[in-house]
Amino acid sequence: MRETRLADALSERYLAYAMSTIMSRSLPDVRDGLKPVHRRLLYAMRQLKLNPEQGFKKCARVVGDVIGKYHPHGDQSVYDALVRLAQDFAVRYPLVDGQGNFGNIDGDNAAAMRYTEARMTAVGAALMEGLDEDAIDFRPTYDGEDHEPIVMPAAFPNLLANGAAGIAVGMATNIPPHNADELCDGLIKLIDNPDTSIAELVRCVPGPDFPTGGVLVEPRENILESYATGRGSFRLRAKWEVEKMTHGLYQIVITEIPYQVQKAKLVERIADLMFAKKLPLLADVRDESTDLIRLVFEPRSRAVEPEHLMEMLFKNTELETRFGLNMNVLDGDNTPRVMNLREVLRAFLAHRQVVLVRRTQHRLEKINHRLEVLAGYLIAYLNLDEVIRIIRFEDEPRKEMMRVFELSEVQADAILNMRLRSLRKLEEMEIKNEHSKLSEEKAGLEALLASDEMRWTRIREEIEQTREKFGKKTELGKRRTEIGDAPQEIDVPLEALIEREPIMVICSRMGWIRALKGHTTEIADLKFKDGDESRFAIKAFTTDKLLIMSSAGRCYTMGCDKLPGGRGHGEPIRLSIDLPQEHEIVSMTIHRPNGRLLVASSAGRGFQVAESDVVAQTKNGKQILNLGKGETALIFEQVDKNHVAVLGENRKLLIFPVEEVPEMTRGRGVILQKYKQGGLADVTLFNIEDGLTWTMGGSEGRKRTVTELDEWIGKRAGSGRLPPNGFPRSNRFE
Incomplete structure (x- = not known):
């Protein structure tokens, strides 16, 4: 022990x-x-x-x-x-x-x-x-x-x-x-030029060729880097095509899936995602495979773009995979190490060189042995009678023949083991012919062993034979994986991911919000909490974004598909956005991707802002209008008219073109109207050719339109004049 x-x-x-x-x-x-x-x-x-x-x-x-x-x-x-x-x-x-x-x-x-x-x-x-x-x-x-x-x-x-x-x-x-076939090309390239670069080899071997096909979509520079270092990865996608059907319908058919992906588990995974409603563009998936792969995807509607549907499937399923490259192998000395493409191909060629030399030497030994035996046979034929006598009468014929004819042990044994039928004259001629051919072959083998160039030529011929037998001209050797371009990033629009349905957005004065199905106009019978009432009622679609502006000058964004349902009173809007209790909702509108907003504070300052710049990505919202001490945000109006009407608390009205208001992304803005006392009361936008319209007092909701407005039209930042007779005492346009 x-x-x-x-x-x-x-x-x-x-x-x-x-x-x-x-x-x-x-x-x-x-x-x-x-x-x-x-x-x-x-x-x-x-x-x-x-x-x-x-x-x-x-x-x-x-x-x-x-x-x-x-x-x-x-x-x-x-x-x-x-x-x-x-x-x-x-x-x-x-x-x-x-x-x-x-x-x-x-x-x-x-x-x-x-x-x-x-x-x-x-x-x-x-x-x-x-x-x-x-x-x-x-x-x-x-x-x-x-x-x-x-x-x-x-x-x-x-x-x-x-x-x-x-x-x-x-x-x-x-x-x-x-x-x-491509590997043979690379090997021949290395034989012709041992210093061939990795880039040249990658032209011969452009990428992996997987047995299940698919499309290789890795950028070429990444492939080159992987082969140069022996480490990397390859992005592989399923191969798909669009099959047109009647009435403008279509279906997508997958004919090849990525390597090492189990088809049954892939279909099961897609079905689970559909059940979890994480593939809203996909209506159904069917496996119609026989010996050939055939997965059929039905889009939710014919309005769905095939590229959008496939982009969603690539991102969420194994229809797109990454195959890692780590060329860690045992080299000729049984040492594990990571090799690049050139080193692997060189190691194979070095092995073929060793194999060729050993096979040549083995064949040469066999030829030398046979030539030795044939030389003994020829001596026996020349001295046939003496050989027969020695075999018949000597006690040790083997030793005697070796002494008399100066034979080797191999030759003596071959003569003793020779059959009688071999003693005919024709056999002697055949032995001489065989001896001549083997001598010629021996000379060729010795020349091959002596010449490095001849050995590489022979190896090149062997590789050509391998390519002929297993290359792209054969059914087995045809390339299966398509070398594609690196895919462009496809942004799937929100509208494509959500079922487009009409809704009516209802928000109460106390900030309870809900979405009713359909563009209903019957909202008078809606119930609200005690002391609450309707404030905003907006027609929208589930694919829209809702812009919510607060009195602090912040803009919040909500997806209309995420609004609470129409049952009950809805939910407090403050559960969905971080709106402080001391701030109020000033305006609510549907986002237009290419639209603009006119924003203004109680101090009479404002500017235009692109709607794309006010969309918030978080619950905390996005600050748009900067406010001074004691100021609040009052106006968030969509710019779709050509003139602005500004009304001050001093009951002065000023009209000027909307182009005079500059466009900004954030700030306090410019002066819209000057005041000695008070501030801004209301703003509206209108087309000058249609006239200025306001709502009259009373329960009937009558409206009045004035087209003669020359005396109120001026430059931005002016004081304005008293409005026309009959203007509401509420000092507001609506």
Whole structure:
């Protein structure tokens, strides 16, 4: 027993666990793009002769061999890895050809391994091309009874083509799949010019190519930055189109969804948002998918813009996702590190160089051995009678032949093992021809090993063959993810998000507000609290904004769709806006986006202000009119006429064009009318050609209009004159 500190023991064991996780479970090898479980699966399938041209075998047989010989882990985890390699919606270039239920894009699980069958695909076979030609090293299996490959020869750029994901201890990896044809272009570019820039490589590899398609909408400069650093993210959207229907109706059809999004959960999420009324533009969603994706969205009405509906869906659902890029891989020395695009492609090419040299040397050894044997055969043919005599009469014919003809052990054994039928004359000619051909091949291989340029030419040819086999001209190799432009930010108008319905806004003198449905004019029968009465009755729509002006010169904004219903007396308006008790509501009007307001204080000062500048974003409102001591805000009138009539408390009337009042965003304003004593009583706007109208006294509500107004027309800031005879004693226009 050895005593040790607990901290030291824990750190030692945790470090061993961390290294095991990093090396043997989570991070792929940059050379073949595989993790140990995937490598062992493919190798076991090869040992079972499950080649693409062969028949299928039960997945249970494959999993049994893998966990029994190479990978001592749970059978379910190994089967899950096998299933994923066969799913064409999860892997861009499947390495396993599955037969049976291997799950679907809705998230349903595969059938049990006893029901499903599998074999390798051409891509899987390409990863092991040259495995029997000493292309890579083998190591003993966990129990020492067999051997397994440390890395695959990898004639296919699997790491980037199929991507990888994994979480280790203190590090993780996440690599999206890419198009093999484009990767081959990048590899050839690097062979031709090893100093090719990242920008040039990104022209060859413009972005990921996901198995489920979609549209890549990440800006090009962001893509370039991600590939240059090995870290970043890609913005991916579903592919959609508009289907026209009768009577001006339409529906939106989703044909491709983002990578790793489960369709059934996506539809469920959209349905939940509709139930919560967070997708007001959407009326219905249907899943009409077969083998092809087809999600149908029905807009709330034909007035809804398709772009507005999709923008809402992109912001609230997984129809738009971000796929992270973290190219953290094990390099050729089994060291985990983050690589950029050029480093990953160079590492693949360096591996192919090593594989080519080892396969060439292996072939050269085989040729040398065969040439040695053939040379022995030729000696035997030239001395056939003596060879027969030695074999018949000598006690140790092998040693005797080696002594007499100066043969090697290999040559002597080959002669002794030669069949009698090989002694015919034709066989001698064939041996000479074979010797000549092998000698020629040997010279070529030796030249290949001696020339770096020839080796890169051969690697270039191999990559061209890979592109021919798996490139864009094939059904498997066609690009699926569309490279789109970065989308412009679409502002969905408030009107599009809210059902447009007519309402009547009612506000009492004590500040109780409610909204009645419809543009009703029958408001005389409305009930109010004791001592209260109606003050404002405004026709509006639920999509409108209500502007509320206080005596302190502040403007508050409320959405008409958020007003309390018409039942009862409504609610105090102070619950919705921070209106102090000492301030009163002076005016209430519906916001016009391009309109202007005339604001004025009791001191007779005022200005025009754009309505867009008075809209408040918070309950606290927005200060518009600055007031002096003892002043209050009196007037907030929408400017839709050409003249202003100002009436002072001294009962003087002044009329001037509205253009004389300047436009400001905030302040005290300019003098509208001068007073020796008192202040402003009332203001109204009117068209000079229609005359000035005011309400007469009495219960009948008669009105009077005066068109001859020359003696009251003057310049702004004048004193004015007494109003015409018959003007109300209330000293107000209404």
